[in-house]
Structures are given as structure tokens and as C-alpha cells.
Amino acid sequence: MLKNCSSCGVQTRQYAEFPAPDTGEMIVRCTHCRKISNPYRTPAGLIGP
Numbered sequence: 001m002l003k004n005c006s007s008c009g010v011q012t013r014q015y016a017e018f019p020a021p022d023t024g025e026m027i028v029r030c031t032h033c034r035k036i037s038n039p040y041r042t043p044a045g046l047i048g049p
């Protein structure tokens, strides 16, 4: 299943998914963003490592 990375927006099949610490909404990060520690932004605007 393809998902959009929350950091770079790319569609990826290999991702990590976890709930945002503020709202609990699911955040998707591709393996690339995990590797380079790209920041992500939750729908509520929280920016995390």
C-alpha cells in the first residue's frame, strides 16, 4: 500500500508510521527521511525530528 511521506510528500511503500505526539494522528515517514532525520510536520503544526 502506497502512502504519502509526511516529511517530503513522496509516495512510498516502505515507511514508518507512528502517532503524532500531540494529536495522535498517524505520521508517515519514508525510509529516506528516517535515514537523513528529515523533520516532519503533523497536521496540527507540530514539527518533530
Ligand SMILES: [Zn+2]
Pocket (backbone or CB within 6 Å): 005, 006, 007, 008, 009, 010, 029, 030, 031, 032, 033, 038
Ligand atoms: Zn520522505
